Amino acid sequence: MKTYKIAVIAGDGIGPEVIDAGIEVLKKAAALDSTFQFQFTYFPWGCEFYTKHGKMMDENGIDQLKEFDAIYLGAVGFPGVPDHISLWDLLLRIRKEFDQYVNIRPVRLLKGAKTSLMDVKREDINMLFIRENSEGEYSGAGEWLFKGRENEVVMQNSVFSRKGTERIIRYAFETAKNQKRSLTSISKANALNYSMVFWDQVFEEVSAEYPEVETSSYLVDAAAMLMIKDPKRFEVVVTSNLFGDILTDLGAAIAGGIGLAAGANINPERNYPSMFEPIHGSAPDIAGKGIANPLAAIWSASQMLDFFGYESYGKEVLNAIEELLTEGQVLTPDMGGTASTQEVAERIVEIMDSRIASGKLHV
Numbered sequence: 001m002k003t004y005k006i007a008v009i010a011g012d013g014i015g016p017e018v019i020d021a022g023i024e025v026l027k028k029a030a031a032l033d034s035t036f037q038f039q040f041t042y043f044p045w046g047c048e049f050y051t052k053h054g055k056m057m058d059e060n061g062i063d064q065l066k067e068f069d070a071i072y073l074g075a076v077g078f079p080g081v082p083d084h085i086s087l088w089d090l091l092l093r094i095r096k097e098f099d100q101y102v103n104i105r106p107v108r109l110l111k112g113a114k115t116s117l118m119d120v121k122r123e124d125i126n127m128l129f130i131r132e133n134s135e136g137e138y139s140g141a142g143e144w145l146f147k148g149r150e151n152e153v154v155m156q157n158s159v160f161s162r163k164g165t166e167r168i169i170r171y172a173f174e175t176a177k178n179q180k181r182s183l184t185s186i187s188k189a190n191a192l193n194y195s196m197v198f199w200d201q202v203f204e205e206v207s208a209e210y211p212e213v214e215t216s217s218y219l220v221d222a223a224a225m226l227m228i229k230d231p232k233r234f235e236v237v238v239t240s241n242l243f244g245d246i247l248t249d250l251g252a253a254i255a256g257g258i259g260l261a262a263g264a265n266i267n268p269e270r271n272y273p274s275m276f277e278p279i280h281g282s283a284p285d286i287a288g289k290g291i292a293n294p295l296a297a298i299w300s301a302s303q304m305l306d307f308f309g310y311e312s313y314g315k316e317v318l319n320a321i322e323e324l325l326t327e328g329q330v331l332t333p334d335m336g337g338t339a340s341t342q343e344v345a346e347r348i349v350e351i352m353d354s355r356i357a358s359g360k361l362h363v
């Protein structure tokens with residue numbers, strides 16, 4: 001039997017609550033198949049760890065993680081530790097060190113999920129965001145000069161390398177080609193006269209290699225407007241690190257809410273572990289109450305199953321989410337219900353069981 005070693009970094013706030021739920025579902029999926037299982041190893045890293053040890057993870061944390069097949073992460077960041085420290089020393093560090101340069105974030109209105117938009121059909125909201133995840137506005141480079149003085153100057157550098165830009169755009173073209181869908185590039189060359197002019201140029205160059213893929217290109221401000229006004233224009237979407245961050249929270253708002261938005265940080269070459277996480281944060285306002293929506297973490301678990309090649313189980317997890325949303329009985333408060341995180345997880349597992357019993361499960 002194949003064993004997948006999963007490093008679990010539940011992290012801060014609602015992180016551990018939603019990750020527990022996701023692990024229940026992953027265990028259920030593995031129990032359906034005698035050929036594979038998961039072995040979970042928990043790492044207590046995060047803001048509490050920082051408060052005790054003065055660092056976000058063990059000194060050799062990255063080396064420890066290298067041994068795993070994937071990382072399952074809840075959320076990082078909590079009041080008390082400055083966000084730029086907690087995030088740069090853990091989440092962003094892992095994305096960079098493991099060259100997880102593709103961030104896949106579906107913005108898709110699942111069956112039963114409610115959109116905040118009026119007059120749209122479910123099929124109209126079905127985008128696949130491919131966010132550059134290793135450089136760009138998140139290069140981490142900059143300078144802070146003359147701190148506290150009148151002539152204080154702060155610079156935050158965006159870095160778009162030929163390699164980094166080409167590989168994400170090529171990945172997006174391959175995805176669009178395989179899925180037989182159009183590809184939209186989102187940039188901002190009218191104002192960002194180096195980085196985004198370069199981005200657009202690379203998009204055009206790579207586009208010439210994929211004549212079968214229909215393309216379009218939008219400025220990010222107009223794209224944000226059109227995602228609300230006419231979401232069906234967008235199918236596969238490729239964009240930079242910061243624009244992808246912002247637009248996928250906007251996407252979450254039109255596709256059922258932030259509690260439902262999933263993401264996968266992928267190292268396509270599989271030289272290092274990839275990382276699966278909901279796109280939301282640690283939600284300090286509801287942490288510890290047991291009411292966080294675990295569906296985003298569960299959808300990310302489904303992405304993990306896909307990544308390991310168990311697409312039929314990944315699909316079953318999504319089917320169970322859709323069935324739960326359609327029933328509309330066991331939902332957390334953010335979706336208008338009164339259920340707890342744990343109750344949602346239990347219902348998902350029950351639905352998977354009942355699909356097996358009724359022969360609906362096609363795996």
Ligand code: NAD
Nearest residue numbers: 075076077078083259279280281282283285286292293334
């Ligand atoms: P957030 O996503 O944590 O919360 C924004 C709002 O959405 C809050 O009202 C919260 O209650 C709600 N929300 C988020 N997830 C939810 C869920 N699963 N169920 C129900 N409601 C949910 O964003 P924020 O408040 O801007 O950030 C809080 C902390 O999390 C900060 O430290 C930030 O840096 C960090 N953060 C981490 C990640 C990550 O680890 N991937 C992502 C985003 C933010």
Ligand code: IPM
Nearest residue numbers: 077087091092245279280281
């Ligand atoms: C996300 C988060 C992170 C990001 C933060 C916490 C650094 O917002 O995963 O969307 O900006 O990538």
Ligand code: MN
Nearest residue numbers: 245246249279
């Ligand atoms: Mn974000």
